[in-house]
Amino acid sequence: MGPVSAQVFDSSTATIAVVTFNRSGLLSRLLESVVVMDPKPGHLVIIDNASTDDTTEVVESFRERLGTELVYRRLETNTGGSGGFSEGVRTAYELGSEWIWLMDDDVEVLPDGLARMGHWAPRFRSIQGRRYDFDGSEFYWQYRIAERMGIPIPFAPAGFGASGYKEMNSGCFEGMFINREIVARIGLPDPRFFIYWDDQMYGWLASRITTSVIVDEFVLRRTREIRQWxxxxxxxxxxxxxxxxxxxxxxxxxxxxxxxxxxxxxxxxxxxxxxxxxxxxxxxxxxxxxxxxxxxxxxxxxxxxxxxxxxxxxxxxxxxxxxxx
Incomplete structure (x- = not known):
């Protein structure tokens, strides 16, 4: 990682890239959260994996309310989350975005989420924020992998020290905040995965050329309940x-x-x-x-x-x- 910059984060240089598929109700909740964000990103990119529901109509109904430039791309076929995020990063990169914030359609952004991520942007280039689960509990994300085995370490410490961050060697497309410089060097997310392991691999590649961190900032909330043990x-x-x-x-x-x-x-x-x-x-x-x-x-x-x-x-x-x- 290069020297720490004193530059102030400019939210207009950031793009939120969302991948969605046949979940217009959940997507609507996410878009409502973008409406009340402060500050807002310069662009909102929505990659639609060939949805067959009313996703297009829902997206267009928000275009005038979002307060940011909307770019909506409906793919001809379902490319899975991997293909969707690859296209989302490509689109955001081609828009000239300095920062790309990736997320699924089953979360909502907390109103000051972008400001919280931007606080760390002058210091790091690959950043993961925290998330509340559907029931309001603090979600634990396995932020480190046992590199040679290629699997998450389930007992990596959950607590944060005074620094407010921990180094990671993985990634999660539900909240990855990554700088275009890193994207340029490691390329786009690999669509061949279709689903699963794609974000871990992308985060691992990023961590090989920059100090990747998870920060003690709650910026997202899951809006879908998932059966759990x-x-x-x-x-x-x-x-x-x-x-x-x-x-x-x-x-x-x-x-x-x-x-x-x-x-x-x-x-x-x-x-x-x-x-x-x-x-x-x-x-x-x-x-x-x-x-x-x-x-x-x-x-x-x-x-x-x-x-x-x-x-x-x-x-x-x-x-x-x-x-x-």
Whole structure:
């Protein structure tokens, strides 16, 4: 990370990029929260993953109320969260945005959220804020990964010291606040993930060239209730067959990125994959309360093996002439 700048954060240089799919009711709540934000971003980008509900009408009904420039792009096909965020970052980058704030459609922004993130912008280039859960509790996000295993560390300390931040080596597209300089160097989020592991990988790539941090600032609130297994400080959310498939398949994309960056250890990474498989079995038993769904885990492993053997695989490329990571 370069020297700390005394420059004051200019909210007009920031863009909020939202990915949505067939959840116009939730999107409406997010847009209502943008209406009352102070300060507001210079742009609001909405990437619609080919919704078939009234998303377009809902978005247009807010255009005159938002108080910021709205850019709405409806994709021809559903590219998953990964494809949506890739397009969202691309659009925001092409708009000249200095800062890009990524989020799903099932959150709302707290009124002073952008000011709180902007407070840290002169110092860091990859920042994660905090979020309240649906019930108002403080959501714990696993902000560090065991790098060689490629999995989150569930017992990373939850508390913040006097500094108000902790270094992270991961990322979450539900609130990632990233500078265009970092985007230029690591490229766009990889749409090939479709869903899952994409934001962890993007945050990891960012942390290799800058000091990435999670800050003790509550800036978002989840607006959708998710079935959970309450384990005290930690929670395990419900999942789906699609998530189970991509959780395992996309381990191959992580493996390929690790190979490219020279950090791949077959034994440790294999252990991470085994632990991931075991975690999903636990999720099935204790959250979903079923044993059905294991076939999707095996199918993901099978298809991932093909990706890992693909000699034509290449990482996403930088948007500048600087060398790829």
């Amino acid at each position: 309450d384990m005290g400080i930690r929670h395990m959310n419900a999942s789906s067959d699609a998530y189970r498939y991509y959780i395992m398949r996309n381990r191959a994309h992580i493996k390929n990125y690790y190979r490219t960056n020279g950090v791949y250890n077959p034994v440790l990474f294999g252990l991470g994959t085994t632990l991931t498989f075991g975690k999903e079995l636990i999720r099935l038993l204790f959250v979903e309360r079923t044993v059905r769904g294991t076939s999707n885990l095996f199918r993901g492993l099978r298809d991932g093996a093909r990706i890992a053997r693909d000699r034509s695989w290449r990482p996403m490329q930088p948007l500048t002439d600087q060398p790829a990571l």
